[in-house]
Amino acid sequence: MNIDQAMEIRQQKILAALENKNTSVHFDDALDNEMVLNMGPQHPATHGVLRLLIKLDGETVVACVPELGYLHRGYEKLAENMSYHEYIPHTDRLDYLSPLMNNTAYVLAVEKLVGIEAPKRAQYIRTIISELARISSHLVGIGALAMDVGALTVFTWTFTERERLYDIFELLTGARFTTSFTRIGGLAHDMTPEVAAAISAFLDTFPAKFHECISMLNTNRIFVERLEGVGVITREKAIALGLGGPNIRGTGVEHDIRRSEPYLVYPELDFAVPVSNGGDSLSRYYVRVNEVKESVKIVRQCLEKIPAGPVHANEPKKVLPRKERVYTKMEELIHDFMLVNFGVNPPVGEVYHAVEGSKGELGFYIQSRGEGHPWRLKIRSPSFMNLQSTPHLIEGGMISDIVAVLGSLDPVMGEADK
Amino acid sequence: MLTTIIESLRTRFPQSVLEVNEFRGETTVRVRKDDIVPVCTFLRDDPAASFDYCSDVCGADAYTPEERFQVIYNLYSMTHRHRIRLKVSVDESHPHCPSVTAVWPGAEWPERETYDMFGVVFDGHPDLRRMYMPEDFAHHPLRKDFPMMGIPDSIPLPRK
Numbered sequence: 001m002n003i004d005q006a007m008e009i010r011q012q013k014i015l016a017a018l019e020n021k022n023t024s025v026h027f028d029d030a031l032d033n034e035m036v037l038n039m040g041p042q043h044p045a046t047h048g049v050l051r052l053l054i055k056l057d058g059e060t061v062v063a064c065v066p067e068l069g070y071l072h073r074g075y076e077k078l079a080e081n082m083s084y085h086e087y088i089p090h091t092d093r094l095d096y097l098s099p100l101m102n103n104t105a106y107v108l109a110v111e112k113l114v115g116i117e118a119p120k121r122a123q124y125i126r127t128i129i130s131e132l133a134r135i136s137s138h139l140v141g142i143g144a145l146a147m148d149v150g151a152l153t154v155f156t157w158t159f160t161e162r163e164r165l166y167d168i169f170e171l172l173t174g175a176r177f178t179t180s181f182t183r184i185g186g187l188a189h190d191m192t193p194e195v196a197a198a199i200s201a202f203l204d205t206f207p208a209k210f211h212e213c214i215s216m217l218n219t220n221r222i223f224v225e226r227l228e229g230v231g232v233i234t235r236e237k238a239i240a241l242g243l244g245g246p247n248i249r250g251t252g253v254e255h256d257i258r259r260s261e262p263y264l265v266y267p268e269l270d271f272a273v274p275v276s277n278g279g280d281s282l283s284r285y286y287v288r289v290n291e292v293k294e295s296v297k298i299v300r301q302c303l304e305k306i307p308a309g310p311v312h313a314n315e316p317k318k319v320l321p322r323k324e325r326v327y328t329k330m331e332e333l334i335h336d337f338m339l340v341n342f343g344v345n346p347p348v349g350e351v352y353h354a355v356e357g358s359k360g361e362l363g364f365y366i367q368s369r370g371e372g373h374p375w376r377l378k379i380r381s382p383s384f385m386n387l388q389s390t391p392h393l394i395e396g397g398m399i400s401d402i403v404a405v406l407g408s409l410d411p412v413m414g415e416a417d418k
Numbered sequence: 419m420l421t422t423i424i425e426s427l428r429t430r431f432p433q434s435v436l437e438v439n440e441f442r443g444e445t446t447v448r449v450r451k452d453d454i455v456p457v458c459t460f461l462r463d464d465p466a467a468s469f470d471y472c473s474d475v476c477g478a479d480a481y482t483p484e485e486r487f488q489v490i491y492n493l494y495s496m497t498h499r500h501r502i503r504l505k506v507s508v509d510e511s512h513p514h515c516p517s518v519t520a521v522w523p524g525a526e527w528p529e530r531e532t533y534d535m536f537g538v539v540f541d542g543h544p545d546l547r548r549m550y551m552p553e554d555f556a557h558h559p560l561r562k563d564f565p566m567m568g569i570p571d572s573i574p575l576p577r578k
Contacts, residue, residue: 006554013553014547069548069549069551069552076560077559077560077564078566080566112442113442115442240522240523240524241523241524242471242472242473242525253496255471255496260499261501349441350503351442352473361473363473365474365476365490375478376478376479378474378478378490380474384527384531385524385528388527
């Protein structure tokens, strides 16, 4: 098959899907210029390589078909061909706005499968890095949403704050972006007092700076009117479509896995689950803003309560030993050799573990056959499920609202395309 | 809580529930393929179960001569905050499975992804196209017999 034929088949199928949609929106007075518009895969408002095919009646969107797969790298196939430890760096590249969250989610799923638990100090550090990742992800989400609807300044302000967070990540993990910080049964290394001091210093100044950012938006009439009543979804529809994170809490559903199925040290912490009842883009924005404030509270409590102790579980056959001991102790050398060459070998079985990621329910479903590599690893990515609602949110609205709706959904294509 | 749900499921569909597994506190119910839609409808509508949130639908390749593929449903209940996992087996010679999009509309994209990756056809799906791979791609990448490095020339490259 040559490229022309192939392209024709692709185009025909996508166009047929667009034409076959049940379109109930009809405007008799609209201009007689029904047209098909292609948005993306390269478009600043699609936050990555998302492609939307849109059928327009005048300025009204009659039908919308999202096309995914432009960033598909086959991470589920890769997982089947490498050991559980080797896969940790690949989780950085899923939701690349909160890599520390993905690291944590993945090792929690593997630890559940293996049947071990990280020590208390490691769990506290994991909670801290998860919440810092949530803050940094929401800062991008809020800034990009503001930029999409025309408020460019806020984007630079939130990015300045995010930059300070990335300095902390660099201090903590040695990398700004691709952190790969967690390990099965613990962490790459302990958090030093300098990092704790840096986080405290960040938390001291951040709330005031964040307040500056959002006060630019909350009292901005253009911003509020661009989002209010745009992209409305009811709570029943949101549950049925499988929305997650701030998007489902923006419809009034108090669904937060940190609360409903507690993991790490969340039961010991005092925090609220922000909910907004509007179901529109503005409600989703408010939920994100309040979540950032709650995350600041959580990190503060963690820094106060964090106990001393080891950050690696005492399971020599499952947890990678420290490098300095590998070089000096025979037993650790053997364990290191076995773990690197043959893997952790969890028992035969299957688990699903979900955490409350910054975009929604981030879950890993792993099937094990007792080997060093997973037989099947499925990533339940929240952005994928959130994007599923775009036709429902966009159809019937105006073409200029598409960017506002997409910005308020906050999708990350690295995660949606896997 | 889950035991009573499985009991009521067994009394309601004595032929459908094939096997119940417990591992690490998670319950997996193997269901006969043809009955997956009534079972799912029951689990969604029964007040004691009320699995209203379809967390995920995914496939797996067991790589056995019979019942090669599995379709796995991870379900969650917003009201009772519990989870259950359903599993059906699909033969390679007739890779068809009833679609649950009528029960949970959110299963539409995960089912498309399963079709794309494993070639399991979901009967009754409103828009069964490939999710990630191009439409003219002839293979299903997550099958175990698909090589990890891909198949040369399976995707035509753009002209220079």
